[in-house]
Amino acid sequence: MENAFGSILILSGPSGAGKSSLIKAAGDKIGDNYFSISTTTRPPREGEKNGVDYYFVSKEEFEADIRAGEFLEYAQVHGNYYGTSLKPVRKALEEGKLVIFDIDVQGHAIARERMGDLITSVFVTTPSLKELERRLRNRGTDDEEIIQKRIQNALIEIEYISAYDFLIVNDDFDKALDAFIAVAKAARLKKGRKQALRFIESWRGA
Amino acid sequence: MENAFGSILILSGPSGAGKSSLIKAAGDKIGDNYFSISTTTRPPREGEKNGVDYYFVSKEEFEADIRAGEFLEYAQVHGNYYGTSLKPVRKALEEGKLVIFDIDVQGHAIARERMGDLITSVFVTTPSLKELERRLRNRGTDDEEIIQKRIQNALIEIEYISAYDFLIVNDDFDKALDAFIAVAKAARLKKGRKQALRFIESWRGA
Numbered sequence: 037m038e039n040a041f042g043s044i045l046i047l048s049g050p051s052g053a054g055k056s057s058l059i060k061a062a063g064d065k066i067g068d069n070y071f072s073i074s075t076t077t078r079p080p081r082e083g084e085k086n087g088v089d090y091y092f093v094s095k096e097e098f099e100a101d102i103r104a105g106e107f108l109e110y111a112q113v114h115g116n117y118y119g120t121s122l123k124p125v126r127k128a129l130e131e132g133k134l135v136i137f138d139i140d141v142q143g144h145a146i147a148r149e150r151m152g153d154l155i156t157s158v159f160v161t162t163p164s165l166k167e168l169e170r171r172l173r174n175r176g177t178d179d180e181e182i183i184q185k186r187i188q189n190a191l192i193e194i195e196y197i198s199a200y201d202f203l204i205v206n207d208d209f210d211k212a213l214d215a216f217i218a219v220a221k222a223a224r225l226k227k228g229r230k231q232a233l234r235f236i237e238s239w240r241g242a
Numbered sequence: 243m244e245n246a247f248g249s250i251l252i253l254s255g256p257s258g259a260g261k262s263s264l265i266k267a268a269g270d271k272i273g274d275n276y277f278s279i280s281t282t283t284r285p286p287r288e289g290e291k292n293g294v295d296y297y298f299v300s301k302e303e304f305e306a307d308i309r310a311g312e313f314l315e316y317a318q319v320h321g322n323y324y325g326t327s328l329k330p331v332r333k334a335l336e337e338g339k340l341v342i343f344d345i346d347v348q349g350h351a352i353a354r355e356r357m358g359d360l361i362t363s364v365f366v367t368t369p370s371l372k373e374l375e376r377r378l379r380n381r382g383t384d385d386e387e388i389i390q391k392r393i394q395n396a397l398i399e400i401e402y403i404s405a406y407d408f409l410i411v412n413d414d415f416d417k418a419l420d421a422f423i424a425v426a427k428a429a430r431l432k433k434g435r436k437q438a439l440r441f442i443e444s445w446r447g448a
Binding site: 156217239 | 359362407408420425430431433438439444445446
């Protein structure tokens with residue numbers, strides 16, 4: 037990533053662990069940040085907004101960006117592309133923002149490969165599998181088949197905790213929020229290799 | 243490190259950058275912690291207390307601990323040993339504390355080798371070399387020769403920024419303190435490999 041002054045915070049963890057609630061509640065307490073949004077070729081649904089729910093692009097644009105290596109990850113589902121574009125990420129980094137990704141363990145691994153020196157990562161989970169199941173049922177948004185799939189995924193994802201810098205066990209929400217804000221503030225202090233070299237130059241010379 | 247439940251925070255950076263002021267000012271805002279103290283075989287000076295200024299031990303004890311691999315680092319100066327013993331560190335980790343080390347870039351490298359999965363590290367520096375020189379002269383505790391030596395050391399140490407997780411540029415003390423508290427809180431969320439495995443076991447089974 038050229039000219040990057042910002043840094044990256046990656047959150048992973050089972051669906052139902054509270055990642056989006058933490059991001060929402062932290063709000064501007066963690067400074068100027070950019071929450072990464074997926075890009076898709078599927079048409080917007082009723083009420084969906086470009087740049088809020090997704091970046092909506094044409095198939096041609098998406099495929100050109102794939103060829104240009106502009107996607108951190110992408111997949112084709114029911115004939116539509118979905119992916120994490122690096123274009124808005126690069127822009128946000130150049131503006132000195134903290135870029136926040138809510139991605140899975142595979143996305144985290146790829147991001148580490150490509151921009152590891154800018155990344156601070158945190159795994160967010162419930163205190164137990166039982167508690168995860170309870171929360172998934174309580175929110176009442178998913179049918180049994182989807183709940184079972186989320187649990188299967190969680191059992192796989194939990195094995196990757198050691199690949200993350202930090203672990204937040206979201207038992208008490210206020211404590212988890214305090215921990216998340218600390219991690220996000222710390223993530224701002226991450227210096228990529230190029231940023232570090234530039235700092236050393238100016239430190240010596242100034 | 244067996245049975246470790248706590249985690250480790252390492253601070254490095256030029257003498258005069260404000261590391262000890264940050265640690266002192268952070269106090270108990272960063273939770274239950276243990277600040278690592280050097281062990282030495284030199285006799286205590288007037289007013290020095292065992293377990294506060296140093297751990298004072300006999301030459302025989304020190305050498306036995308060297309053989310047992312109990313020192314993270316040690317050196318002999320004017321016939322006396324000085325070193326960072328892992329014994330109190332292990333005890334503090336077992337008690338779930340955040341262990342704080344104020345060590346140099348070499349000590350950091352050795353600690354990474356030995357207990358890297360428990361470590362969060364931060365480099366603390368002034369905004370510039372000129373500012374470092376100004377602060378060293380202002381505190382008026384060192385003569386010119388020592389100031390020159392500290393500056394030479396700083397020019398070497400600054401090259402190691404990239405080896406650290408985070409960088410704090412101590413320009414405004416209150417901002418630096420806020421950043422340091424965030425890093426220390428984050429460091430508490432670091433999970434070593436063994437801790438992670440144990441957590442995963444209990445997460446699945448509970």
